Each structure stands twice: as C-alpha cells, then as structure tokens.
Amino acid sequence: MPINWTWDPFEEFERIRAELDRLLEWVSPVRSIRGEEIYPRINVGESAEEVLVYIFAPGVDPGKVELSLEGNVLSVSGERDSEAELGVKEVRPERFLRQERFSGKFSRVLTLPESVDPEKVEAEYRNGIIVVRIGKKAERRARKIEVKAS
Amino acid sequence: MAERQELAPRQEGRLERTPRRRAMSPPVDVYETDEGLILLADMPGVTPESLEVKVEDNVLHLRGEIAEAPGEEVRPEYVEVRGREYYRAFTLGPEFDQEKIEATLKHGVLRLFIPKVESERPRRIEIRTVQ
Structure with missing residues (x-):
C-alpha cells in the first residue's frame, strides 16, 4: 500500500x-x-536521501516569501493579502458575507532532522504549495545493512 | 440590502456518501458586488484537472484533490495536512444564474464568480435636477 x-x-x-x-x-x-486557521500549514517527510517540506501557502506571491535554512532550522515568512484575488477595485468590508481565509503577515519556524545539508536546498512553488527538498549529509544517510546468508 | 441567505453553507456529512475519511473543508471568503458574488476558496495543491465545481439541485459543490503526493519512499515525519481531498458545499438562492458561473484557479486559490440574474441587479436611478 x-x-x-x-x-x-x-x-x-x-x-x-x-x-x-x-x-x-x-x-x-x-x-x-x-x-484559528493555521497559515501556512506544513508537512514534513523524509526519505533515505532527502527531507521534503511541503508548505501549504495558497495565494502568495512567491517573490515575497522569505525562506531560509540555518543548520537544520527552516524559517518561512511573508505576507498574504487575501483580498488581492477578489479583483475588485475598491474593497468594501461591509460587502463580505463570509471571511475565513487568512490575511496578513505570517512566520513559521521548524526544526528539521539534523541530517539535512543546508548546501543542498531547492524550493519550488507549485499550485499553492512550496515544496522544499533538502539533501542529507552523506555520512548521515541511513545505510542499508545487508544480511548475508552464511 | 436586506439580509438574505444567498449562499448558505451546507451541513456536511449527513447527505454525503460516507467517505472513508472526512475531506478537508477549505476556508472561503464570499464577497458581494452589484453583479454577483465572488467566492474565494483556499485549496492548495489542487490543479484544474483535480478540481470539480458543479451545481446540482441548487447546491454548489466544490471538490478537489491535492495532486502532489510524496512517493512511497517518503516517510511522514510531521503532518498538519491530513488527507488529500477538499470538499465544501453551498446552497444557491434563485437570484443567481447557475449557468454562468466562472471559475479560475491560481496558486491554489479557487475564484468563483456567481452572477446575479439580470432582474436582481440593482438598477441605477438617475436623478435629474429640475430647473
């Protein structure tokens, strides 16, 4: 499965x-x-070679997102204007029938496994998710131990 | 304008064919203009192919799936987003033109424009000055 x-x-x-x-x-x-609405929500996964961080940040301008990795501490911050997508010239607050989406500044910090190599980071914004891939230090990768038949 | 339940969120679950796991309910903003309603829904990870917007029996259904999934070799370490499906439904009043709903999707935000039928739009009444 x-x-x-x-x-x-x-x-x-x-x-x-x-x-x-x-x-x-x-x-x-x-x-x-x-x-309260957590923004952005984050998932972290790990494979043998890398650590994957999924930052669920819909509707942000990727150029305005600050992403940094110091050692194994990942920080993400930025701002989202929830009203931008309305595409309305002048937004009148009394015309909202419902307002649940996050708006404003956000900042989150998370500690990743110590095996991450800050030199090997790549980030991409896809469909509202910032996918960060971080390689692991070679010496910290889990080694597979083969069991030999005697 | 008088308060109307133009776009009432529907109680989820009861009418649903019991899904194995409850879908995530995306947060929405609903904004009224003279021409109609603008609905914005946060559905990160959804692509045009994995999105379904439909109106059935005056109920607007929003459904989407996170297209991106980590491979089998990836072990979850920390999880705030559980599941891959989004679902939310709203009841549409008769003042809206269900045939002309426009949908766009950008950076994981769904934008719907639900136009009012012509007769429901406020008419501008010109006031002339009498000399």
Whole structure:
C-alpha cells in the first residue's frame, strides 16, 4: 500500500476528532475545534536521501516569501493579502458575507532532522504549495545493512 | 440590502456518501458586488484537472484533490495536512444564474464568480435636477 499523507497510526483519534468537529460545526459553522486557521500549514517527510517540506501557502506571491535554512532550522515568512484575488477595485468590508481565509503577515519556524545539508536546498512553488527538498549529509544517510546468508 | 441567505453553507456529512475519511473543508471568503458574488476558496495543491465545481439541485459543490503526493519512499515525519481531498458545499438562492458561473484557479486559490440574474441587479436611478 502506498504511503502518503493519509497515513495515520491514530485512526481512532481521527474518528473522535471528526465527531467532535461535526458537533462543534453544528454550533459554529466557521471554526472547527482546532480553532484559528493555521497559515501556512506544513508537512514534513523524509526519505533515505532527502527531507521534503511541503508548505501549504495558497495565494502568495512567491517573490515575497522569505525562506531560509540555518543548520537544520527552516524559517518561512511573508505576507498574504487575501483580498488581492477578489479583483475588485475598491474593497468594501461591509460587502463580505463570509471571511475565513487568512490575511496578513505570517512566520513559521521548524526544526528539521539534523541530517539535512543546508548546501543542498531547492524550493519550488507549485499550485499553492512550496515544496522544499533538502539533501542529507552523506555520512548521515541511513545505510542499508545487508544480511548475508552464511 | 436586506439580509438574505444567498449562499448558505451546507451541513456536511449527513447527505454525503460516507467517505472513508472526512475531506478537508477549505476556508472561503464570499464577497458581494452589484453583479454577483465572488467566492474565494483556499485549496492548495489542487490543479484544474483535480478540481470539480458543479451545481446540482441548487447546491454548489466544490471538490478537489491535492495532486502532489510524496512517493512511497517518503516517510511522514510531521503532518498538519491530513488527507488529500477538499470538499465544501453551498446552497444557491434563485437570484443567481447557475449557468454562468466562472471559475479560475491560481496558486491554489479557487475564484468563483456567481452572477446575479439580470432582474436582481440593482438598477441605477438617475436623478435629474429640475430647473
């Protein structure tokens, strides 16, 4: 079975959370139990050769995102104007029937595995996700140990 | 303008054919102009191919899937976005022209323009000065 973000060992927790969410949504349709909108949300994955960071940052200008890696500490900051996509000349606040999307400055810092090599970083903005690939230091890569038959 | 439930979010789940895992509910902004409504939804990772926008029985359905998925060799270390599917639905009032909804997708943000039917648009009344 392929492993992807749907992988979750806490299936039961997920079910309970979903139940709670549904209950709370019944009370307030806008906010879930997790409260405020986290922006951007981040997923981190690791393979034998690299560490992958997925920064879910829809609707930002990639030129205005500050991304840096110092040792194994990754920082991402920037600003998003949620009203830009409206394409309206003059935005009148009273004309919003609903406003849930994040707007303003954001900044997040996260610690990556120590094996990352800050010299080997690549970042790309695709469909609203900043994908950061960081190579691992050669000596820190997990080595496969072969078991020989005697 | 009088308060109307023009675009009422629908209670999710009950009518849904029980999905294995609940889809993520994208945050939306809804803005009213004289010509119609602008709806913006954050759906990072969705591509035009993995997006579905449809109106059925006066219900607007937004559905999308994160196209990008790490390969099998990637082990999740830290996860804030669980699942790959987005879903949200809204009830559309009769004042909107369901046939003429325009959708664009850019940098993971879906923008919909839902026009009002002609008769619902505010008419500009010219005031003439009487000499």
